[in-house]
Amino acid sequence: MAISFYKYQGTGNDFVMVDNRKHNFPADDEALVKSLCDRRTGVGADGLILLQNHPDYDFEMVYYNADGRVGSMCGNGARCTVRFARQLGVIEDVACFLAADGEHQASVERDLIQLKMHDVKEVEQIGEDFYLNTGSPHYVRFVEDVELLDVYEEGRAIRYNERFNEVGTNVNFVQRLSDNEIFVRTYERGVEDETLSCGTGVTAAALVAGMKGMQSPVKVKVLGGELQVAFEQHETGGFKHIYLMGPARQVFSGTVPLQQV
Numbered sequence: 001m002a003i004s005f006y007k008y009q010g011t012g013n014d015f016v017m018v019d020n021r022k023h024n025f026p027a028d029d030e031a032l033v034k035s036l037c038d039r040r041t042g043v044g045a046d047g048l049i050l051l052q053n054h055p056d057y058d059f060e061m062v063y064y065n066a067d068g069r070v071g072s073m074c075g076n077g078a079r080c081t082v083r084f085a086r087q088l089g090v091i092e093d094v095a096c097f098l099a100a101d102g103e104h105q106a107s108v109e110r111d112l113i114q115l116k117m118h119d120v121k122e123v124e125q126i127g128e129d130f131y132l133n134t135g136s137p138h139y140v141r142f143v144e145d146v147e148l149l150d151v152y153e154e155g156r157a158i159r160y161n162e163r164f165n166e167v168g169t170n171v172n173f174v175q176r177l178s179d180n181e182i183f184v185r186t187y188e189r190g191v192e193d194e195t196l197s198c199g200t201g202v203t204a205a206a207l208v209a210g211m212k213g214m215q216s217p218v219k220v221k222v223l224g225g226e227l228q229v230a231f232e233q234h235e236t237g238g239f240k241h242i243y244l245m246g247p248a249r250q251v252f253s254g255t256v257p258l259q260q261v
Contacts, residue, residue, distance in 0.1 A: 002255040005036070005043060008084060010076035010113075010248040012196025012224015016043050017084045020050040020062075027062065034068030036256065043256065046188070046195050049077050051084055058091050060098040065190025073101040073135025075199020075244045079113040082106040083248040101135040111249070117203055117242040121234075123211065130208045134242075137169045138204035142212075146175040146183050151194045155187020172201045174209070181219040182209050196224030199244050203229050207239050217245075 003025065006017040016036050018025050026032060027050060036042045047065050054060040061081045065071040078099055085091045086108055095106045105116045117134060124131040130140040139158055143149060155171035158164065168189035175183045184205045186198035206218040206229035217230040227246035231239045 002257045003036075004253070004255050006084060006087075006253045007043060007045065007251040008080035008248060009224070009251055010079045010197065010199065011222050011227055011246055013076035013080075013198060014045045014196075014251070015077050015080050016045045016048040017080065018048065018050050019084075019088060021053045021059075023052070025050060030068035032068075032258075033064045034066065037064075037066040037068075043254075046191050047071060047074060047077055049074075049081055049084075051081055051088070051090070054098050057098045057103070058095045059085050061100075063100060067190050067192070069190065071100065071136075071190055073099050073200055075115060075117065075135065075201075075203060076197055076246075076248070077199070078104060078106070079115050079199065079244070079246065079248040082108060082113050082115070083250070087250065099135070111247045112245060113248045115199075115244045117200075117244055119234075119238065119240045120207060120242065121238040123208070123238070130204075130211070131169070132204050132207065134200040134203040134207070136200040137164075137167070138201050139164070139169050139171045140174060140205050140208045141172070142174050142176065142208075144175065146173050146185050149173050149185065151185045151187055155194065156192075159187060159189055159192075170198060170201050172198070172205045174205045176209070176212075176214075177221065180214060180217075181221065182206065182214070183221040185223065194223075197222040197227070199227070199246075202227050203242060203244050207231060207242070210239070217243075 050062040186201040
């Protein structure tokens with residue numbers, strides 16, 4: 001048996017995409033997912049995504065981290081899945097789909113995928129840092145020069161500290177570039193390393209920037225490109241009408257014999 005796959009990327013955040021509408025993929029095989037994501041002996045990716053049928057939605061997105069475990073919401077992965085669904089003919093220009101954190105809407109306009117995120121009701125302040133959930137948990141720290149930062153070491157220290165060690169958190173380091181632009185670098189749990197982009201992390205960083213006075217939409221520079229985040233602030237705190245916007249593209253496709261994985 002061989003696995004057919006597609007490789008997609010959204011601002012450098014890359015994924016192995018599998019059309020699993022016939023449920024041919026052994027979804028409970030954690031070692032298989034991990035091996036496919038391995039950058040030396042597999043296809044190589046930050047995660048693996050299954051696109052599946054769902055009776056109440058256009059499709060269901062099932063996301064796995066690179067460590068082989070089922071993950072929480074992945075913003076860039078969702079944008080790539082919407083592009084993938086359009087390529088397969090599952091949708092046209094709009095989508096309503098199910099992800100790990102519930103229902104999402106999205107639209108396709110040329111190269112741009114616009115994804116509606118869930119409302120964020122609470123943002124916790126920890127000293128000068130912030131902690132919030134944008135579908136996945138995120139720790140946000142503003143710094144002076146993010147390019148010089150050792151994201152792996154500093155991110156890992158927070159991800160594995162006493163509070164977050166058991167469940168884990170993603171860690172975002174943010175530099176303000178202008179009145180409406182930030183630069184974000186992210187250490188991702190599950191990958192356990194820095195990635196070129198993190199959609200839920202970019203969203204979290206932009207919302208914190210909004211708390212600091214930055215107006216929507218916020219432009220976000222990441223190592224893999226550029227994104228935008230639009231939002232409205234609740235009168236009583238928190239955020240609503242949150243949209244993550246950016247490109248998502250197919251890189252290549254292929255098959256992998258199971259015995260080689």
